[in-house]
Amino acid sequence: MPVCFECGGKLVYDRETKTYSCEGCGSTYNSQDLLVEREKRFNRKFEEEKKKRRHQEYLEWWLSSKS
Numbered sequence: 001m002p003v004c005f006e007c008g009g010k011l012v013y014d015r016e017t018k019t020y021s022c023e024g025c026g027s028t029y030n031s032q033d034l035l036v037e038r039e040k041r042f043n044r045k046f047e048e049e050k051k052k053r054r055h056q057e058y059l060e061w062w063l064s065s066k067s
C-alpha cells in the first residue's frame with residue numbers, strides 16, 4: 001500500500017479517476033507521480049549512502065596516515 005509523500009498517510013485508490021488520494025492531507029497522486037517520487041527517494045538515499053561511505057574512507061585514511 002503506497003503512503004502519502006507529504007504526510008505519510010494512507011493513500012486510497014480511486015478507480016474512476018485513476019488517482020490515489022491521501023486520507024490525511026487530501027493530496028492526490030497518479031501512478032506516474034508515485035513512480036517518479038519513489039525513484040527520487042531511492043536516489044536520495046543512494047547519494048546519502050555514498051556520502052557516508054566517502055566520509056568513512058576518509059576517516060580510515062586519516063587514521064592510517066597518522067600511525
Ligand SMILES: [Zn+2]
Pocket residue numbers: 004005006007008009022023024025026027
Ligand atoms: Zn497526505
